[in-house]
Each structure stands twice: as C-alpha cells, then as structure tokens.
Amino acid sequence: MHIYLDNAATTRLSDAALTAMLPYFREAYGNPSSLYSFGQRANEALNAARASIAGHLNCDPTEITFTSGGSEADNQAIRSAAALGARKNKRHIVSTTIEHHAVLHTLKRLEKEGYEVTLVPVPENGIVRAEDVAAAIRPDTCLVTVMYANNEIGTIQPVAGIGAICREKGVLFHTDAVQAAGHLPIDVRAENIDMLSLSAHKFHGPKGVGALYARKGILLTSLIEGGAQERGRRAGTENVPGVVGMAAALDEACAHMEENQARITALRDRLIDGLSRIPHGVLNGDRENRLPGNVSFCFEGIEGESMLLLLDDKGVSASSGSACTSGSLDPSHVLLAIGRPHEIAHGSLRLTLSEETTPEEIDAAVAAVAQVVDYLRGMSPVWRDLVSGVTPFVIQ
Numbered sequence: 001m002h003i004y005l006d007n008a009a010t011t012r013l014s015d016a017a018l019t020a021m022l023p024y025f026r027e028a029y030g031n032p033s034s035l036y037s038f039g040q041r042a043n044e045a046l047n048a049a050r051a052s053i054a055g056h057l058n059c060d061p062t063e064i065t066f067t068s069g070g071s072e073a074d075n076q077a078i079r080s081a082a083a084l085g086a087r088k089n090k091r092h093i094v095s096t097t098i099e100h101h102a103v104l105h106t107l108k109r110l111e112k113e114g115y116e117v118t119l120v121p122v123p124e125n126g127i128v129r130a131e132d133v134a135a136a137i138r139p140d141t142c143l144v145t146v147m148y149a150n151n152e153i154g155t156i157q158p159v160a161g162i163g164a165i166c167r168e169k170g171v172l173f174h175t176d177a178v179q180a181a182g183h184l185p186i187d188v189r190a191e192n193i194d195m196l197s198l199s200a201h202k203f204h205g206p207k208g209v210g211a212l213y214a215r216k217g218i219l220l221t222s223l224i225e226g227g228a229q230e231r232g233r234r235a236g237t238e239n240v241p242g243v244v245g246m247a248a249a250l251d252e253a254c255a256h257m258e259e260n261q262a263r264i265t266a267l268r269d270r271l272i273d274g275l276s277r278i279p280h281g282v283l284n285g286d287r288e289n290r291l292p293g294n295v296s297f298c299f300e301g302i303e304g305e306s307m308l309l310l311l312d313d314k315g316v317s318a319s320s321g322s323a324c325t326s327g328s329l330d331p332s333h334v335l336l337a338i339g340r341p342h343e344i345a346h347g348s349l350r351l352t353l354s355e356e357t358t359p360e361e362i363d364a365a366v367a368a369v370a371q372v373v374d375y376l377r378g379m380s381p382v383w384r385d386l387v388s389g390v391t392p393f394v395i396q
Contacts, residue, residue: 003316003361003368007202007293008151008179008352013245014204020248021206024241032238033229042240049247056254057196057213058187065212065220065233066243070178071102072223073197073212076234077174078106078145080214080221081195082115084172085142091115094136094144096128097337100151100176104333107145124339126155126285134165143172148180148196152334152350153285154294156184163192172218178202178210182253183261183291188213200242204354205249209242260355264292267353267362271295274366278373280386280395284335284348293353298340300395301383302347302376310375314368319350343382344394 004012030039032046047061054061067073078093085091095107097119107117118136122128133144144166149156159175166173174195177186182203188196195218199210214220226235253260268290272283275297284296299307304320311318320332331345340348351365377383385391 001315001361001364003365005351005353005357005361005365006317006319007354008154008350009319010201010207011204011354012356013201013206014249014252016252017200017205017245017249021241021245024244028240032240033227045244046238046240049243052247053211053250054213056186056250058189059213060216062231063213063216065214065230066238067197067210067212067234068208068239069201069210070100070176070197070199073199073210074100074102074145074174074176075106076212076220076223077195077197077214078103078110078143079223080218081143081145081172081174082110083221084219085140088142090140090142092118092138092141094118094120094133094141094171096120096122096133096146096157098122098126098128098150098152098334099145099147100178103145103147103176122337125289126150126153126334126338127289128157128162130158130161130165133162134169137165137169137171141169141171143174145174145176148175148177148186149184149291149294150285150334151179152332153296153338154179154290154352155285156180156289156291159193160191163194166194167192179291179294182250183257183293185257188215194218200246200249203249203253205246206242209239209246211246256355261292264353264355264357267357267359268292268295270359271351271353271362271366274362275369278370280393281373282344282395284338284340293357295351295353297349297351298335298344298395299347299349299373300344300393301380301386302373304346304348306376307347307349307369307372310372311368314372316365316368318365319352320348341394 028041030042032043050061050064054064120132120136148159163173172194176197178199181198194215196213201207220233224235280300282298335345
C-alpha cells in the first residue's frame, strides 16, 4: 500500500480540474490575446476563471493576476510594495522569522538594494503575535508580509488582526496564502488584505500556475516584460489550461470545504495522538490553531533524512519540511525560529493529509513511523548516550 502524506508539497490533480483543462489543450487552444473568435473562446475561459477565483476571495476579477505559482506571486507583491514605498521614501518592511523562502529570499535581495527588514520573532507555538507586528511598524514602513498558514508546521496566523492594524496605520499588507487557499475560508475585504498569493497545486489544481490578488489602486511592478497580457502586469501568453484547472479545483475545494475540514481534522488528530505515543517526540506548532491536514513532529536522537528514506521503503511518502528546501542539509529555519535546538530540528517529520487520506492509512503510517524511529535509534550512538544518561534528553 502506498500512503501519500506530503500534500503540503503538492496534491493530486482532481478529476474536476483535469476534465476542465482538457478542451484547452487540443480544441480551444487559441491564444487568448487574439482578436478572432477562436482566440476569444480561450479568452472567455480565462475571464470566467478569473471571476470564479475572485468570487472565492471576495474581490473584483480585475484584482486577480495569473502567475506561474505562489513564489512568483510573492515576489511580485513584495517588489511592487517596495517600489511604491521607495517613491514615498519608505524603505522598511516587516515580516516574520517563519515565512516561506519565496518571501525571505526576496526580502534579503531588497536589503541589498537599500531596504531595511524587520523579522518579528515567533513564539514556540508557531503563531506570531499581532501586537508584536504592530510594534515593529515604523513611520517609514511600506509593507507588512505575514503568511496565512505556515507551510512546515501548519500554524494559522492572525491575519485579520494584522490586516486591521496595517489598514489603521496606512501600511500595505500582503499574505502568502499558498497553504491556506482551498483549505480555509478567505475574505480579502473582511480581513483587510491588500495583496494575497496562492498556488493551484496545493488544492488539487495543476502545477505551474497561481494567482496574485492586489487591491484596486495598487500599482504592480511587472517581473516579466514583453507584452500587455494580464493588464500589463505580467507579460507572456497565459496558461489557459492551467488557469481553468486552477479555477475548477478551487471551486471544488471551496464547495466541500466544511465537510473536508471536519473529516481531515479528525484524521489529523488521530495521527497526532498516534505519533505522540512515540517516546521523546514533540508536536511542532499549536495543536488546535493549525491547518486541518498538517502534522509536524520532531523525534530526538535521529536524522530526518534517514527517516524519510526508510519510510519511503515502507510505502509512506512524507517530508521533513518545505519541499523547496529538500536538498538542503541545514535544519528548518521555521523549527529553529520556534526554539527547537539544531539537533532536534534535524529529526523533523512533516505528514500532510488530504480528503483522500483514509483512517487505515493513518494507522499504517503511525506504525511505520514508530518502527523507523525505533530502528534508527537502535543504531544511533547519540541515542545510546541519551538513554544511558551521558547526555540529557531535550524532549521529555
């Protein structure tokens, strides 16, 4: 039995998305920028998808720009806000220590260009305090960017509260909602969100397509020059099949969100309870205020990479954190940010569920993790030192 528990990395394309996409590969394959009817058929599909996605976010269709995914949307949102700030001599940006690297690396690049960045620390529960974000805002702050839900430990951030603070202070607010879209209800107007990023393949849409919401009046800086597509905000012929698939997947996810949340949350808690029985392990992030399908654990005395390979041998697909850093030997910056020591952060495991996950798969995964952890500890000199008392346990 193959058990796929890495849905935070990517999800299986839904049947609804695939069905919606197929006609735009070989039948209605015209360029949506063309004036003749064959191209306008593709353009109509693009407009319908834009309106559908806007409806789920409670915004106007003209406020949606299609991108290649969440990383591009993050880059464009942050760079646009930075450019707008520079015109007013405001070059300070506030974010947090647990953001996705698409945000953190963009901020580092901006620091080299003369901007100042404040990364607000996050407590052990993985949820930034809105009052700490407020305290970091200065007269020269041009942007606050805080993710909606963390991609590694699943904690849901106080976005509405932060949005209200930013609106009151006249500072643009961007949120990376890549992990939240399709899984949590989002209302950009009610939550005072000025810009929001999402990616289709996190909610059973295709890879390589995403969207950026930017409130009317915010001038976006184009990252790609060469044409007038997307109202001049992003050059290049639109990925019509991908956009149509994204809209269909989001339609389906939002239509079944409440029932999916209830079912997946129950399975998540079952998984947490099972893994909690493994000695000297700890759940990362708040137990309750987290995404329905996210479970992140650290196990003392083992290396995460070995655990993943052995789990794969047992038919369980998992990760140790963000798929974007899977080639790195460094411990997760998110786990370090919430206070996990290096040696503990190295033993991390992320299991992420979908509505397709079954109770039988959860039980089998718990058994597999327990076996792998026991096997690795049996070979580890670090574990022998811990058990013998030479080195004290960090996780009790």
